[in-house]
Amino acid sequence: MQVVMELPPAGTTRRQSCCARLYSIDDHPSPHVHVKLRDGRDCTVDLDDLSIKGRVAEREIREALIWIEANKDFLFDEWRRNNP
Numbered sequence: 001m002q003v004v005m006e007l008p009p010a011g012t013t014r015r016q017s018c019c020a021r022l023y024s025i026d027d028h029p030s031p032h033v034h035v036k037l038r039d040g041r042d043c044t045v046d047l048d049d050l051s052i053k054g055r056v057a058e059r060e061i062r063e064a065l066i067w068i069e070a071n072k073d074f075l076f077d078e079w080r081r082n083n084p
Contacts, residue, residue: 020045020064031079035064047075 021034031047035056043054043061045068052058058065068075 020068031076031083033064033068033075035061037061047072047079 019036021036032044032053033047034042034044036042037056037060041054041056043052043056045052045061045065047068050065050069052061
């Protein structure tokens with residue numbers, strides 16, 4: 001498994017309450033982004049409908065959802081490129 005991209009980029013000051021990651025892995029389910037909160041909890045966000053899977057409330061990852069929505073086309077392109 002390989003991290004393809006991360007928001008905010010690794011090594012930057014993280015003021016955000018969470019980070020979003022896109023992975024490259026064989027036999028991965030439908031296009032989604034992993035979101036991890038600072039307290040260690042995590043979830044996935046489906047790129048098709050932004051549905052959240054995991055024990056995280058939408059309000060807790062609002063920043064990530066806004067970024068994912070704004071960058072949906074880019075994320076889909078990266079998903080297809082890294083998960084053929």
